[in-house]
Amino acid sequence: xxxxxxxxxxxxxxxxxxxxxxxxxxxxxxxxxxxxxxxxxxxxxxxxxxxxxxxxxxxxxxxxxxxxxxxxxxxxxxxxxxxxxxxxxxxxxxxxxxxxxxxxxxxxxxxxxxxxxxxxxxxxxxxxxxxxxxxxxxxxxxxxxxxxxxxxxxxxxxxxxxxxxxxxxxxxxxxxxxxxxxxxxx
Amino acid sequence: xxxxxxxxxxxxxxxxxxxxxxxxxxxxxxxxxxxxxxxxxxxxxxxxxxxxxxxxxxxxxxxxxxxxxxxxxxxxxxxxxxxxxxxxxxxxxxxxxxxxxxxxxxxxxxxxxxxxxxxxxxxxxxxxxxxxxxxxxxxxxxxxxxxxxxxxxxxxxxxxxxxxxxxxxxxxxxxxxxxxxxxxxxxxxxxxxxxxxxxxxxxxxxxxxxxxxxxxxxxxxxxxxxxxxxxxxxxxxxxxxxxxxxxxxxxxxxxxxxxxxxxxxxxxxxxxxxxxxxxxxxxxxxxxxxxxxxxxxxxxxxxxxxxxxxxxxxxxxxxxxxxxxxxxxxxxxxxxxxxxxxxxxxxxxxxxxxxxxxxxxxxxxxxxxxxxxxxxxxxxxxxxxxxxxxxxxxxxxxxxxxxxxxxxxxxxxxxxxxxxxxxxxxxxxxxxxxxxxxxxxxxxxxxxxxxxxxxxxxxxxxxxxxxxxxxxxxxxxxxxxxxxxxxxxxxxxxxxxxxxxxxxxxxxxxxxxxxxxxxxxxxxxxxxxxxxxxxxxxxxxxxxxxxxxxxxxxxxxxxxxxxxxxxxxxxxxxxxxxxxxxxxxxxxxxxxxxxxxxxxxxxxxxxxxxxxxxxxxxxxxxxxxxxxxxxxxxxxxxxxxxxxxxxxxxxxxxxxxxxxxxxxxxxxxxxxxxxxxxxxxxxxxxxxxxxxxxxxxxxxxxxxxxxxxxxxxxxxxxxxxxxxxxxxxxxxxxxxxxxxxxxxxxxxxxxxxxxxxxxxxxxxxxxxxxxxxxxxxxxxxxxxxxxxxxxxxxxxxxxx
Numbered sequence: 002x003x004x005x006x007x008x009x010x011x012x013x014x015x016x017x018x019x020x021x022x023x024x025x026x027x028x029x030x031x032x033x034x035x036x037x038x039x040x041x042x043x044x045x046x047x048x049x050x051x052x053x054x055x056x057x058x059x060x061x062x063x064x065x066x067x068x069x070x071x072x073x074x075x076x077x078x079x080x081x082x083x084x085x086x087x088x089x090x091x092x093x094x095x096x097x098x099x100x101x102x103x104x105x106x107x108x109x110x111x112x113x114x115x116x117x118x119x120x121x122x123x124x125x126x127x128x129x130x131x132x133x134x135x136x137x138x139x140x141x142x143x144x145x146x147x148x149x150x151x152x153x154x155x156x157x158x159x160x161x162x163x164x165x166x167x168x169x170x171x172x173x174x175x176x177x178x179x180x181x182x183x184x185x186x187x
Numbered sequence: 188x189x190x191x192x193x194x195x196x197x198x199x200x201x202x203x204x205x206x207x208x209x210x211x212x213x214x215x216x217x218x219x220x221x222x223x224x225x226x227x228x229x230x231x232x233x234x235x236x237x238x239x240x241x242x243x244x245x246x247x248x249x250x251x252x253x254x255x256x257x258x259x260x261x262x263x264x265x266x267x268x269x270x271x272x273x274x275x276x277x278x279x280x281x282x283x284x285x286x287x288x289x290x291x292x293x294x295x296x297x298x299x300x301x302x303x304x305x306x307x308x309x310x311x312x313x314x315x316x317x318x319x320x321x322x323x324x325x326x327x328x329x330x331x332x333x334x335x336x337x338x339x340x341x342x343x344x345x346x347x348x349x350x351x352x353x354x355x356x357x358x359x360x361x362x363x364x365x366x367x368x369x370x371x372x373x374x375x376x377x378x379x380x381x382x383x384x385x386x387x388x389x390x391x392x393x394x395x396x397x398x399x400x401x402x403x404x405x406x407x408x409x410x411x412x413x414x415x416x417x418x419x420x421x422x423x424x425x426x427x428x429x430x431x432x433x434x435x436x437x438x439x440x441x442x443x444x445x446x447x448x449x450x451x452x453x454x455x456x457x458x459x460x461x462x463x464x465x466x467x468x469x470x471x472x473x474x475x476x477x478x479x480x481x482x483x484x485x486x487x488x489x490x491x492x493x494x495x496x497x498x499x500x501x502x503x504x505x506x507x508x509x510x511x512x513x514x515x516x517x518x519x520x521x522x523x524x525x526x527x528x529x530x531x532x533x534x535x536x537x538x539x540x541x542x543x544x545x546x547x548x549x550x551x552x553x554x555x556x557x558x559x560x561x562x563x564x565x566x567x568x569x570x571x572x573x574x575x576x577x578x579x580x581x582x583x584x585x586x587x588x589x590x591x592x593x594x595x596x597x598x599x600x601x602x603x604x605x606x607x608x609x610x611x612x613x614x615x616x617x618x619x620x621x622x623x624x625x626x627x628x629x630x631x632x633x634x635x636x637x638x639x640x641x642x643x644x645x646x647x648x649x650x651x652x653x654x655x656x657x658x659x660x661x662x663x664x665x666x667x668x669x670x671x672x673x674x675x676x677x678x679x680x681x682x683x684x685x686x687x688x689x690x691x692x693x694x695x696x697x698x699x700x701x702x703x704x705x706x707x708x709x710x711x712x713x714x715x716x717x718x719x720x721x722x723x724x725x726x727x728x729x730x731x732x733x734x735x736x737x738x739x740x741x742x743x744x745x746x747x748x749x750x751x752x753x754x755x756x757x758x759x760x761x762x763x764x765x766x767x768x769x770x771x772x773x774x775x776x777x778x779x780x781x782x783x784x785x786x787x788x789x790x791x792x793x794x795x796x797x798x799x800x801x802x803x804x805x806x807x808x809x810x811x812x813x814x815x816x817x818x819x820x821x822x823x824x825x826x827x828x829x830x831x832x833x834x835x836x837x838x839x840x841x842x843x844x845x846x847x848x849x850x851x852x853x854x855x856x857x858x859x860x861x862x863x864x865x866x867x868x869x870x871x872x873x874x875x876x877x878x879x880x881x882x883x884x885x886x887x888x889x890x891x892x893x894x895x896x897x898x899x900x901x902x903x904x905x906x907x908x909x910x911x912x913x914x915x916x917x918x919x920x921x922x923x924x925x926x927x928x929x930x931x932x933x934x935x936x937x938x939x940x941x942x943x944x945x946x947x948x949x950x951x952x953x954x955x956x957x958x959x960x961x962x963x964x965x966x967x968x969x970x971x972x973x974x975x976x977x978x979x980x981x982x983x984x985x986x987x
Contacts, residue, residue, distance in 0.1 A: 007454065007487055008498055012554065026641045026677050027631040028702055033587060035813055057813035059704065061754045061761060063687040065811045090704065104584060115914040150911040155516070155584060169912055173523070173531045175582065176516030179815040181911040 030091045034060040035178045037087040037094075040151060042080035042139055051080070053149070055180030058089060066180065073185040074119070080139040081124070084110060086153065086178065101153070102135055108177075109159060110134030111152045111169040118147030118184050121167060131159040132167070144187045153178040212254035212277065218247045218263070227265055235260035274562070308654065309664040309722025309736050311394040311779055311792045320387055321984060322934070322950065325430045325439050325461065328382045328390070332410065335392055336849040337792065337833035339868040342966040343377040345466055345975050346478045346507045347545070350380065351965065353394055353794060354829050354855050354867050355407030358745045363401050364412040364551070365486075365499055370599035370625065371549055371575045372639075374745040376967065380410075381549035381575065383482035383503050385428070385441035385459040387412045395775045395794065396718060396740035399650050399666040400605070400619060403718030404742035406773040406798065414486070422447050427985045434954075434978035435477065436536070437463030451490040458483035464538035465508075468973035469958045474534045475511040475541050480504065492559065499553040507547075508540040512971045514582050517815030518908045521759040521970070522917055530972045542580040546591075550574045564608040573599045587634055594630035595639060599623060617652045627746065638753045639746050640678030647671045652720075660726045664736075668718040672743045675711045678750055682706055694766060712749070714770050716741035734779040744768040748802050748822045761810055761819045768822060772799045790835040801827035803857070805865075806904045816908055818919070825859040829867075847875040854900065863900035869924070869964055870896040885948075888935035898924040898964045925969055928961035930954075936982075948984040953977065 036058050042051040051074055057066035074080070088095040101108045105127035111134065112121035120140050123132030154174040157164060161171035218227045232249050233240035236259075241249040257277035313335045323331035329340045329348030339351045352360055362369040362380050364387075371381045391411040398409045425444035431437065441459035461480040466473045481504045488497030512530035515521055524531060553571040560566070579593035605619035623646040629637040650668035657663055677699070685691055685706050700707040722736030751764040777794035807821045831853030838846050850872040855864035877889040901924055907916045936950035958977040962969045 012498065025699075026629070026637075026679065026707070028679060028705060028707070029631050029634065029636050031636055032634050033583065038813065055813060059681050059683040061812050061814070061817075062681040062683040063810055064683045066813050100584060107584070111912075113912045148911065148914055152912065156582070174516070174520075175514065176520055176815050178813050179517065179519075179911065180813065 034088050034090055035086055036089040038178050038180050039085045042082050045079045045081055053182045070182055073187050074141050076141050076144050076186050078141050082137045082139050084135050105133040107156050109154050109157045113150040116147030118145050131165050141186045146185045148181050149184050150181045210253050210255040213252045215250040218243045230265040233262045309724045309734050310397040313392050315390045317388050323384055324428050328380055328384045332392055336835050336851045341376055344476055344510050344968050347377055347379045352408035354853050359407035361402050361405035361409045365414050367551055367553055367571045370573050372597055374747040381503050383459055386457050386484050389413045396738040397720040397736055399668040399718055399720050403668040403670045403716055403740055406740050406742055425987055430982040432978055432980040434975055435463035435466040454487040456485045465536050466975050469960045469976035471529050471533050472536055473972055474532050475508040477538055477540050478507040494558045496556040501551045504548045506540050507545045509543040510968050513968045514543045515759045519910055522919055525970045542582050544580050546578040548576045562610045566606050568604045571601050591633055592635045594633050596628045599625045613656045615654045620649045622647050640676045640750050642674055642676035645673045662724045664722045666720045670716045672714045677709050679705045679707055714743035730784050731782050736777055738775045740773045741770050743770045761817050763821045765822050771801050786839055788837045792833045795830040798827045800824040825857050827857055829855045843878055845877040849873045862902050865902050869898035884937040886937040891932040894929045897927040924964040925962035930959050931956040945987055950982040952980040
């Protein structure tokens, strides 16, 4: 019966299908993880450089991010700001800022102050002329205190109302990183 | 000879006999079809060694006169049956029950057994026939079995439909396809069973863990998918179904072809393809909800009465897009999603399947062999191999854009053998043994820490079942099963997580290697489980019957419950397994009352299930990461009770009109903390009015009203989250169920004659006739979007 031949080839096929080997798993060091967001604020016209840093070395692990603020901002000063995003779970640390810049049209940083402690304006743009926020200017007025939340959104709707001027409300998208810094101006 | 493949069981009942010294013995009997009890006409009953024989009349009756000896051999045969030889001793017994094995049944014997041979005679079992399943050709198994009261589904969108039996799902529901236990990472709520509904000929659903032959851990129930039955009208025959629908602009085709030969050889194949684009709710397009499915199966073998074998292969590939707006970054995005009345991303219609999406391939290879021994029983031996390959694509950036976030390959080998002792048709016994080896490989090329680790699993089990017919009215089932499971995993933990869980104290000895920020550990766990099933069926009278049963079952924790550890983007939550989790134990009692009359039929099923150490996923706090804050859901163990009543009533107004009601009511409680269980289906009642008229080309039409109440009993897992952007706290309402809803569905079909002998069945269906906007509690994407709007479907079914 010719079906017999089919039956034999069937079994051969199954034998090939089930070939398998197993060994110890390989460690995965996630490359896309953002562990560190650092904003460096350089006073225009000279003065003390201030850094704001949020660092979470275990990524989505249980440890909370460590916030470090190098000092108070000076009143009535304009700072030129730059953001660096790192993945420090790998050695050497991976600079994710470059990726954000390359895909600038799909990313945007938002700076949301409370108590009007500072005002922030974008100083860069993507291929469509919309802001990214890797570079920005930050301006202080009189002595005060409040929070500044820095949020990196992936795939925001940059055409939605207010988004290109830095209002996160209608941005949509997904949060890739978010850090809140308690700012003092004095 | 090709016509010998008919499914028949034959009862020969000796209704009268006379014993004497001379040749004046006489015996009479009836030959009937096992399935529907219809008499078999023209069967021959011949006494071996003599020329004496009888042929059954139009009522299936026969008489043989002038028999000399009370001990003789009878050969019963029918043109569509394989003949059978039976030893008769008139002095020993006055009433014999003889079963003939039918040849077509032999083709599908193993899987049809539960339906035909009702081993679950005393369980809550419902069978969905092919004509019902055909209605769901464009949908899924999970959609089809919701026809049965007490069965619902937990969905992720509209294409990922996971069956829920009496409130239980995932690892608590066992799916058998062609007598193979489906091993397809069924632990995940967002993992739908990898079954092509078009390859199913019928589906048996058994509530509770009473079908011990399949496994001892089916606390929820067992779904047995039987392959398409082959009717040997000709030596070459097949069926093709095509369908199209407006919602999602979907289309599908399914075709099957079977060739049978003399001497028991046969070969059969089936293939299907389905495609759909973005679906729409009444008010908007559900962006990225399309799907594509390709499947085929092939089986071939040889069946003889005494022995036979079969080889089977099936392939299924599903690519399913998941609603774009359900992929979120952190709790703030979740709050935005919940508060927004519609999905945040709505794009024009497209057939594209983009991330987030799933791509799952499931392959099954099976070989079976059986040998029948005269006056003893039948031995079955089966080996199966399954290969399940699951990709899940998240929205990623840069070079990883097209790299899956999950890449799991689960390979399972199972060997099993059963021995059925049925030489005494009153009391039958079955013993069985199984051994399984499973290997899960989580591909590191995803670049994402493994959600489920690499593991090997070893299973060994044996069981014995007995079915006893006490008298004409009572029958009793009893069974016991033992299972051993060993899971041997190799998993990386973040050192911070390992310490936070307290594993550094309890499990310090299982660390293999320390990589600084991560630890490689080797947990090995053994579980021993005993399951027991007992049931009694009582036929009260011609119309009424009663079934009572009890089941004890144990389930070992699955890989997800033990090891899961990571962030779920679809739920914006961190899910954590627990290495300390032990098995759970269910004690379930249930009862069924059934009435079948000329004017009405009623089926009432009730159950009570107490589950000790029920493994349960529950929020335990909030963790803050650099992405923002996330609720943490942990696997815990509690004691739970579930009870419910499922009702199915039909009233036959006249030959044309029928009204039917199907309702299910269930309550689930966490008795450890005295609160409701999560994801328990709300009360649901379905009313159907049906019209049929055979004279109008077999015309059928039905209007169905489906009313789902609001689930008022739910655990309150809402939490307050700090929103830094606004420097405020908001309540994240992840618990409150959506309101009640009512939808109408319409369906009709008729046969269209094309050729002399062939006809086409044309079916027209409208789901959600009134285009009602609603959300369903048991849909994991209910926070983000409404359910589907109105959908017109047309289906053509050709038989040839």
